[in-house]
Every structure is written in structure tokens, then in C-alpha cells.
Amino acid sequence: MLAMVVAKAKNNVIGKDNQLIWHLPKDLQYFKKLTTGHVIIMGRKTLESLPFLLPNREHWVVTRQTDYVPPYEGVRVFHAPEDAVKAAQQLDIAYCIGGAQMYESFMPYAKELYVTEIEQEFEGDAYFPAIDLHQFEMVESIAGEVDEKNPWPFSFVTYRRKE
Ligand SMILES: NC(=O)c1ccc[n+]([C@@H]2O[C@H](COP(=O)([O-])OP(=O)(O)OC[C@H]3O[C@@H](n4cnc5c(N)ncnc54)[C@H](OP(=O)(O)O)[C@@H]3O)[C@@H](O)[C@H]2O)c1
Structure with a gap:
């Protein structure tokens, strides 16, 4: 099953200049608790923004570069979001952790969204897609x-996808 986890501002901003904007230790603790022991799926830019692999999590990355060599060992490489989705659907749960391009691509397949909603607007250049409350x-x-x-x-x- 595929879930997504994100921290977003009131205006849906999630990042600026390929970085997180805010520092919210309680959100980092929540993210750690949710994802530890599971697969985390991310876009190439988000992987490369990590200072190191997150402990006790299997990292999957999506890139269009056919010859891509991840900066860390043990990262599983996919060349299309749909291939990562297929692999994720074999698991109890896998979490898409961003960034903006990945959230856009994975939204149609996500069954659950874990959203830290920050009640403030921030200026940024990366956004989470609108959550369709019909779905x-x-x-x-x-x-x-x-x-x-x-x-x-x-x-x-x-949020959970309606039946
Ligand atoms: N607030 C949060 O919870 C949160 C979480 C994560 C990230 N972020 C923020 O999000 C921003 C980064 O987001 P982003 O959208 O720029 O980058 P991203 O989604 O992390 O990575 C984009 C890369 O993914 C690959 N990709 C995208 N679509 C693809 C497709 N259809 N098939 C194959 N590969 C594909 C491409 O890699 P190649 O160029 O290698 O082909 C593309 O450059 C940063 O500001 C970061 O801080 C925020």
C-alpha cells in the first residue's frame, strides 16, 4: 500500500531552493516514528538533499537518468513512478516522502496522506498538490x-482515500 507523508504550509509550500524552510523538531519525530522500518520513496532531488541515509529505512529513488548512481549505497533506483508504485503495492506500506514532483506523480495511487499542516504561509518554490476532498x-x-x-x-x- 502506498502512503504519502509531507509537511506543508497553509499555502501548500513545502520547500525553497531544494531545502525545507522551517525547523519543527516535533514533525521530524513524527516522521521518524511513521517511517522507521519501512520503505521510503523519493525523487532524485530529495535524495540528494539528504545529508545521509535515514536509519532503518529502505530508500527508493526515482530518476529519469538511466545511468544514475545514487550518492549512497543500497538505494534502489526506479526510472518511472509507476514502477515504484507497483513495487510498493506488494508491501504492507511504503511512504512517498517527496518532493513536489513525486507528490504530484504518486497522488493518484496514494491510499493515505499523512500531512503536517503548518498554520502559516511561507514563501517557497515547491508545493504539495491540492488534496481532493471528493477522493x-x-x-x-x-x-x-x-x-x-x-x-x-x-x-x-x-487523510484516507474513500472506498
Ligand atoms: N515539506 C516536506 O515534507 C518535503 C518533503 C520532501 C521534499 N521537500 C522539498 O521539495 C523540494 C524538492 O522537490 P522537487 O519536485 O524539486 O524534487 P523531487 O521530486 O525530489 O525530485 C525530482 C526529480 O525526480 C525525478 N523525476 C521526476 N518525475 C519523474 C518521472 N516521471 N520519471 C522519472 N523520474 C522522475 C527527476 O530526477 P532526474 O532529474 O534525476 O531525472 C526529477 O529531477 C525541496 O524544496 C525539498 O525541500 C519537502
């Missing part, structure tokens, strides 16, 4: 706790 229903929304290290109001929201 997805919100099944959970948990308000995050604001503190000095997590200064913006945010919620952990789960």
Missing part, C-alpha cells in the same frame, strides 16, 4: 504543541 476524507487531526522549538501552530492530519 480523500480526513480521518484524524491532532493539534501539535507549540513551544519555543516548535513556534508555529501545526496539526498532524491523516
Whole structure:
């Protein structure tokens, strides 16, 4: 089953200059808990923005470059999102973790969306696609706790594809 996990601003911004804009330690903890022990699927740009492989997760990358050699060992390479989707559908769960191009490509196949919704607009150049509420229903929304290290109001929201 394919799920997607994202942190997005109120205006759907998810990044700028190939980087995350905000630092929200509570969101990083949530992401870690959700994805540890599972496959994470990402676009080539997101893979290359990681400082290292995320521990205890199998990394899959999607690129059009037929001769692509990932910067880290053990990364499984796909050349089309649909091939990664087919492989993901053999698993209990696999998480698409971005970036913008991957979210766009995987949205039609995603069964669940784990969305950290930050209640503030940010300026950026990468966006999460609109969530079609005819196709997805919100099944959970948990308000995050604001503190000095997590200064913006945010919620952990789960959407599930309607039957
Ligand atoms: N807030 C969040 O939760 C979150 C999460 C992840 C990323 N981000 C942000 O998102 C931004 C990066 O997003 P992005 O859209 O620029 O990059 P991306 O989706 O990570 O990677 C794009 C690359 O994926 C490959 N690709 C895309 N479509 C493909 C297709 N149909 N077939 C084969 N390969 C394909 C291409 O690689 P090649 O060029 O090698 O062919 C393309 O350049 C950054 O700002 C990052 O910080 C935010």
C-alpha cells in the first residue's frame, strides 16, 4: 500500500531552493516514528538533499537518468513512478516522502496522506498538490504543541482515500 507523508504550509509550500524552510523538531519525530522500518520513496532531488541515509529505512529513488548512481549505497533506483508504485503495492506500506514532483506523480495511487499542516504561509518554490476532498476524507487531526522549538501552530492530519 502506498502512503504519502509531507509537511506543508497553509499555502501548500513545502520547500525553497531544494531545502525545507522551517525547523519543527516535533514533525521530524513524527516522521521518524511513521517511517522507521519501512520503505521510503523519493525523487532524485530529495535524495540528494539528504545529508545521509535515514536509519532503518529502505530508500527508493526515482530518476529519469538511466545511468544514475545514487550518492549512497543500497538505494534502489526506479526510472518511472509507476514502477515504484507497483513495487510498493506488494508491501504492507511504503511512504512517498517527496518532493513536489513525486507528490504530484504518486497522488493518484496514494491510499493515505499523512500531512503536517503548518498554520502559516511561507514563501517557497515547491508545493504539495491540492488534496481532493471528493477522493480523500480526513480521518484524524491532532493539534501539535507549540513551544519555543516548535513556534508555529501545526496539526498532524491523516487523510484516507474513500472506498
Ligand atoms: N515539506 C516536506 O515534507 C518535503 C518533503 C520532501 C521534499 N521537500 C522539498 O521539495 C523540494 C524538492 O522537490 P522537487 O519536485 O524539486 O524534487 P523531487 O521530486 O525530489 O525530485 C525530482 C526529480 O525526480 C525525478 N523525476 C521526476 N518525475 C519523474 C518521472 N516521471 N520519471 C522519472 N523520474 C522522475 C527527476 O530526477 P532526474 O532529474 O534525476 O531525472 C526529477 O529531477 C525541496 O524544496 C525539498 O525541500 C519537502
